[in-house]
Amino acid sequence: MPHKLVTSVVDGKAVEGARTVASRNPARLDDVVAEVSLAEATTFIDAAASAKRAQTAWAAVPAPIRGRAIAHIGRLVEANMHELAALVTRDIGKPYAEALGEVREIVDTCDFFLGEGRRLYGQTVPSEMPDKQLFTFRNPVGTVAIITAGNFPVAVPSWYIVPALLCGNTVVWKPAEYSAAVSAAFHDIFVRGGGLPPGVFNVVHADGPATFSGLEAALEAGTIDKVGFTGSPEVGREIGALTGRHLQNACLELGGKNPLLVTPSADLDLAVEGALFSGFGTAGQRCTSLGTVIVHETRHAEFIERFAAATAAATVGDPSGEVLMGPLLDQKFAERYESFLEWIQPHHTVIGRTGRINADNPREGFAGDPADGLYYHPVIVDGVRPGDQIFDHETFGPIVGVTTYSHFDEAIELSNAPGYGLSASIYTSNPADAFAFRSRTSAGMVSINNSTSGAEAHLPFGGNGKSGNGSRQSGMWVLDQFTRWQSMNWDYSGKLQKAQMDVTEL
């Protein structure tokens, strides 16, 4: 298949970098999806300056008209849904049905925010003095740098970019290098669909070091006012430190080590289905993927037996077909995942085969169709405990730990022990357990009798602890990321009334 050169777009113009890298289809490594021209730090700096220049005029467009631009973008995405989803599948190996769901999430996000353009409410507030009125307004933050991962190459960026634009901000987007082809298609649809003037939405394809130095210089120059980042906790800490030094509060959405509790009253069929989907769907590469099943000791044997059988029957293979999981995202992730496999300890019971699927004998271990890509076996590791790396850290791959508990308090403690706090679920038919879990989990998102994955586009999305700094995306909650409150008071008494000093006493 032909592949194209993907370049950065700054101020409406294509900008090439000094070197190119190939972005490959992880399901067929000989399929080069795009050659990506990698930008230097200066391109990022130029993009931020261009966003800054474009921002005043964009903010002056009435919010309902910006909402109309978002509506047009949503329609164009919808009209190109299948092509975009097929490109997601080819670029990162996400099974087609999931890729289509991901593209639909952009449409959902546009649907939500097109109305927000007519609703970007402020308040009228009573004053403590007569003949004086108080008001609040939402102002755009200014210019926004968005740095996103490639596991959700279009839905998650839309969670930032759609509300940022709607609120009157301009954007510099740095997508993952390994999802450059679909990122370029997304950018093109947004700019064309929204009729966005040059500089309003810039895209910079760059590696980590160029992005970091470009971002630092732009923060220094005052051309970036807000940073949104979805990615690993390690990089999130660096972004948090960098933005903190510039007195900014980044929106950080980081990883998860998401627990799933199976209580004595759980419906085991449902729990197994949920564990299978959130453990191995997207090959375990969602930030909401299942990390550890915490199962009551009386249900452990039965759960393991059923979960192992369901996993053995799961289809691994060509993501353009109907499979539970395709390949890992990219060579870099495959290598990282392989190093995590070394965390398996002698006291663990490994169910299934670890590592790459053997192309010569694909049915060895769990079933699979390896083709010539980054296919791995789904694996269950029973007997993990706090202190084991596999219990404590996110693996970002198709591996699920299992541990047991005897008392409910112990289950809660185990579920919070790794120090993340993104998504957590409990399977129970006891409402008291469900509500106790909700109030005691560290997670920002809780599921009752549902898997850890599958957030909807209009609910607050985000985590605590190592999963983020408490910022929330999606729905009306994200407006607080992309606007700043301004207050105004208007005194029409014709005299100086001094707050706190001239208050009428009752």
Ligand code: UN1
């Ligand atoms: C992510 O992995 O970065 O809830 C986001 C879910 C998805 C979003 C995951 N809708 O699993």
